[in-house]
Amino acid sequence: MQFKSFAELNQLAETRNTSLLDIIIATERKEQDIARDELIAQVKVHLEAMYQAIEEGKSKRIKSQGGLLDGETWKVKESITKGQQQWQSSLYNRVVIAALATAEVNASMGKIVACPTAGASGILPAVLVGLSEEFDLQEQCQIESLITAAGLGKIVAEEATLSGAAAGCQAECGVGSAMAAAAAVQLLGGAKEEIIQGFTLSLKNLLGLVCDPVAGLVEVPCVKRNAFAATHALTAAQLALSGVKSVIPPDEVVTAMSQIGDLLPPSLKETATGGLAATATGKNLAEKILGKANQR
Amino acid sequence: MSTSIMDIMGPVMVGPSSSHTAGAVNLGRMVGAISGRPVEKVVFKLHGSFAKTCQGHGTDRALLGGILGFKPDDIRIKEAFSHAQRAGLKYEFQTVDLKGVHPNTVIFAVHTIRKKANGQSTNNTVTIQGSSRGGGEVEITKINDYQVSITGHLFSLWIVHLDRPGILGEITTLLGRENLNIASLINDRDKEIKIASTIIKLDQKIPTKVKEKIKKLSGIKKLHCIPTLK
Ligand code: SF4
Numbered sequence: 001m002q003f004k005s006f007a008e009l010n011q012l013a014e015t016r017n018t019s020l021l022d023i024i025i026a027t028e029r030k031e032q033d034i035a036r037d038e039l040i041a042q043v044k045v046h047l048e049a050m051y052q053a054i055e056e057g058k059s060k061r062i063k064s065q066g067g068l069l070d071g072e073t074w075k076v077k078e079s080i081t082k083g084q085q086q087w088q089s090s091l092y093n094r095v096v097i098a099a100l101a102t103a104e105v106n107a108s109m110g111k112i113v114a115c116p117t118a119g120a121s122g123i124l125p126a127v128l129v130g131l132s133e134e135f136d137l138q139e140q141c142q143i144e145s146l147i148t149a150a151g152l153g154k155i156v157a158e159e160a161t162l163s164g165a166a167a168g169c170q171a172e173c174g175v176g177s178a179m180a181a182a183a184a185v186q187l188l189g190g191a192k193e194e195i196i197q198g199f200t201l202s203l204k205n206l207l208g209l210v211c212d213p214v215a216g217l218v219e220v221p222c223v224k225r226n227a228f229a230a231t232h233a234l235t236a237a238q239l240a241l242s243g244v245k246s247v248i249p250p251d252e253v254v255t256a257m258s259q260i261g262d263l264l265p266p267s268l269k270e271t272a273t274g275g276l277a278a279t280a281t282g283k284n285l286a287e288k289i290l291g292k293a294n295q296r
Numbered sequence: 297m298s299t300s301i302m303d304i305m306g307p308v309m310v311g312p313s314s315s316h317t318a319g320a321v322n323l324g325r326m327v328g329a330i331s332g333r334p335v336e337k338v339v340f341k342l343h344g345s346f347a348k349t350c351q352g353h354g355t356d357r358a359l360l361g362g363i364l365g366f367k368p369d370d371i372r373i374k375e376a377f378s379h380a381q382r383a384g385l386k387y388e389f390q391t392v393d394l395k396g397v398h399p400n401t402v403i404f405a406v407h408t409i410r411k412k413a414n415g416q417s418t419n420n421t422v423t424i425q426g427s428s429r430g431g432g433e434v435e436i437t438k439i440n441d442y443q444v445s446i447t448g449h450l451f452s453l454w455i456v457h458l459d460r461p462g463i464l465g466e467i468t469t470l471l472g473r474e475n476l477n478i479a480s481l482i483n484d485r486d487k488e489i490k491i492a493s494t495i496i497k498l499d500q501k502i503p504t505k506v507k508e509k510i511k512k513l514s515g516i517k518k519l520h521c522i523p524t525l526k
Pocket of ligand 1: 120163164165170173210211217221222270
């Protein structure tokens with residue numbers, strides 16, 4: 001890789017007097033031997049799939065595959081339609097709905113974009129699409145912010161992990177929220193340093209997030225967590241755009257994430273044996289669902 | 297090769313889980329390619345986490361969809377049961393308790409019927425074992441009693457042949473003559489019946505004429521080309 005760390009990426013962009021986006025595209029073209037047009041076309045397909053998932057999730061009342069969730073997006077949407085959520089900004093409402101919608105589509109075997117993973121698939125699309133619809137942003141800008149976000153996520157993938165089984169949910173929803181914040185800062189015209197800070201602030205605040213899904217399914221707490229992590233990204237973007245900086249530099253935050261992941265016991269890393277999964281209710285639900293499945 | 301940013305903002309897939317859904321589809325696809333389609337009947341024996349959370353993750357539909365040739369982003373996966381019925385594919389799900397294997401492991405007993413040119417048909421059953429290793433990555437670890445390792449990253453040739461001296465040399469010479477580069481070769485044999493199984497991974501797809509030439513070598517029992525998962 002041309003850049004292995006946030007420091008290197010930033011350095012490269014500084015010396016060449018260009019954007020993070022340009023360095024990320026140049027690196028991808030070199031490493032994957034792909035033409036620029038082709039890359040953009042592929043990203044566009046993924047962006048469109050994000051929109052489709054959100055639309056699908058908003059269009060109907062969805063029951064999850066395991067049956068733990070029933071129409072969460074629908075409930076929020078109804079409430080907004082009835083005018084009960086006017087205390088929130090329209091952007092915030094959009095983002096919450098879009099995140100829940102995608103996560104519910106995922107939990108019901110619908111088509112989503114695993115960005116960075118299926119469990120965390122609602123976060124970045126919600127922020128990206130929410131902002132774009134609210135401010136009528138051009139497709140080109142959306143594609144570019146997606147590329148930058150993925151370029152930053154890649155550093156975590158290569159230097160640490162993006163797997164809940166390896167490092168808990170901080171690696172899935174934590175990184176998802178960080179990527180969403182980076183995309184938001186870029187879409188709102190932030191400078192390179194601010195984009196990286198958005199990513200860092202967001203990830204840092206979700207360090208230690210465990211993976212303890214009830215019955216081992218990507219439903220509880222995953223679906224609602226997507227909405228929380230998406231709005232969390234908005235806060236990170238707001239701070240970064242105001243010049244607030246993480247005291248701990250980005251690369252050290254990633255190292256901390258790795259270390260915390262190693263220190264987390266296996267029961268909190270996707271094995272559904274600790275935390276929420278091990279509560280009385282969690283166990284009862286697991287018994288019901290898995291018992292039923294085993295009788296088939 | 298380094299990670300592509302497309303893998304960070306993807307893949308586009310049917311949810312809910314890359315290991316229990318997308319990986320299961322990919323396992324089914326590999327198995328369908330190895331056994332050859334159409335498949336008459338499959339018995340799925342699910343182990344570990346696959347057995348436990350099968351229904352909630354749609355692992356059953358995903359495996360079945362894969363056998364039918366669906367890709368991980370195919371929305372028909374959710375309705376795989378009815379698609380299987382329409383295609384005349386019979387299936388059964390069982391659970392097993394295996395020792396020392398990855399928690400997301402499944403054994404497929406696949407039954408196919410091939411019609412020959414003379415109107416007769418042959419019945420075939422092959423048993424294939426594989427695991428979903430996370431992020432949609434899979435590995436086929438066993439075909440019948442032979443240990444193999446097929447991940448779908450490269451084109452693979454699976455050859456069952458007599459365990460006679462020189463046969464591997466003849467096969468690799470044929471490949472070399474066509475400029476087909478061998479990435480790796482795994483050989484496993486059953487000494488008692490003097491039959492061996494060889495998996496050759498290649499950088500390119502193998503042309504049909506080369507396949508035919510290998511088939512004509514003495515002692516070749518079976519030859520299958522296994523495509524990549526792309
Ligand atoms: S809790 Fe676990 S399964 Fe759920 S989204 Fe987080 S990492 Fe994925």
